[in-house]
Amino acid sequence: MAKTIFITGASRGLGRIWAEAFLKRGDQVVVAVRNPDTLNELANQYSSSLLVIKLDVTDKVACFEAVAKAKSHFGAIDVLINNAGYGHVGAIEELEEQEIRTQFETNVYGLLWVTQAVIPVMREQKVGHIIQLSSALGVVVFPTLGLYSASKFAVEAITESLAVEVSGFGIKVSILEPNGFNTDFATTSGVESKPLAIYDDVRAALAASxxxxxxxxxxxxxxxxxxxxxxxxxxxxxxxxxxxFQWIKHVYDQRMKTWEAWQEVSVAAQGN
Structure with missing residues (x-):
């Protein structure tokens, strides 16, 4: 049975690939993107099953309007894929205040606004599936990628809480944790802080790995x-x-070893 899929940030990269895969198999797809012109060819090819909406996910009002428009157009939203986001490279000392705020405005607040907008739709339907794009870096952290990881750690926490909160409404929730893929995500779509020379060795070591x-x-x-x-x-x-999978397994193994080694101290800190 065909589904109606709402995807943010689907003008290129993984989101675009997924949107095309849904369309090819006969689903109805809503793509919410900053620049609708990037999807003109796809819109012409799938004129009856694709709705393109211009959306900046950092605009809360616009997010609610986009979801309402999608619901009105197709009658339902079966799946939300919160894919909009970008990467940021910079050592913690290098980060500027506005860079930090902008990263969270898109990767965290934008995801929150679209999620909040779609929950009432799915709750009324008594069915739905919310899929949030995190990252393997929402579990594992590498130097100079701390800000991006922080945004994805937030996505992980928000989504895990959400899953429990909405399970009684028939809404399913999933987190996608991709490692690096050969898209423009790590190149032209990313942002880099002004580097400080003192961290050149850190960057070089990461590049060498x-x-x-x-x-x-x-x-x-x-x-x-x-x-x-x-x-x-x-x-x-x-x-x-x-x-x-390899990264995450290694990190969790190391965390358990550390927690177990310090278990006596941890238990004593309970105080009773």
Missing amino acids: NNPDDWGVPEATAEAVLKLVDTENPPLRLILGRVG
């Missing part, structure tokens, strides 16, 4: 997302990519 074979094929993610949307009992978290 980069293995081109670790970057995934973006198109390969489409099958996973389609399967996630179609499954009756979707997982709360889904890692996209072999490398992300």
Whole structure:
């Protein structure tokens, strides 16, 4: 049965790939993007099943209006994929105040506004699936990517709480945690703080650890997302990519070792 999918940030990259995959199999798709002109060709090809809405997710009022427009146009919203966001590179000392605020305005507040707008629609339907795009870096942190990871850690916490809050309304919730893929996300769509020379060695070490074979094929993610949307009992978290799975497993193993090594101190701190 065809579904109605609402995707933010689908003008390029993974969001665009997923939107096309849904359209090709016969779903109805709403794409909410900053620049609708980037989707003219797709809109002409799928004129009856694609609705393109201009949206800046940092505008709360516009987010609610976009969701209302999508509901009015197709009659329902079965799946929300909060994909809009961007990466930021910069050591913590290098970050400017406005850079920090802008990162959170898009990656966290934007996601929140669209989520808040769609919950009443899905609650009225008594069915729905909210999918939030986090990152493997929402679990694992690398130097100079702390701000981006902070935004994705926030997405993880918000979404885990949301899943419990809305489960009684028939709404399912999932978090996607992709590792790096060969899109423009890490190049032209990202932002970089003004570097301080004192962190050049840190940047060099991170660059040296980069293995081109670790970057995934973006198109390969489409099958996973389609399967996630179609499954009756979707997982709360889904890692996209072999490398992300390895990173996250290693980090959790190390965390458990540390917590267990300090367990006596932790228990004593209870005080009773």
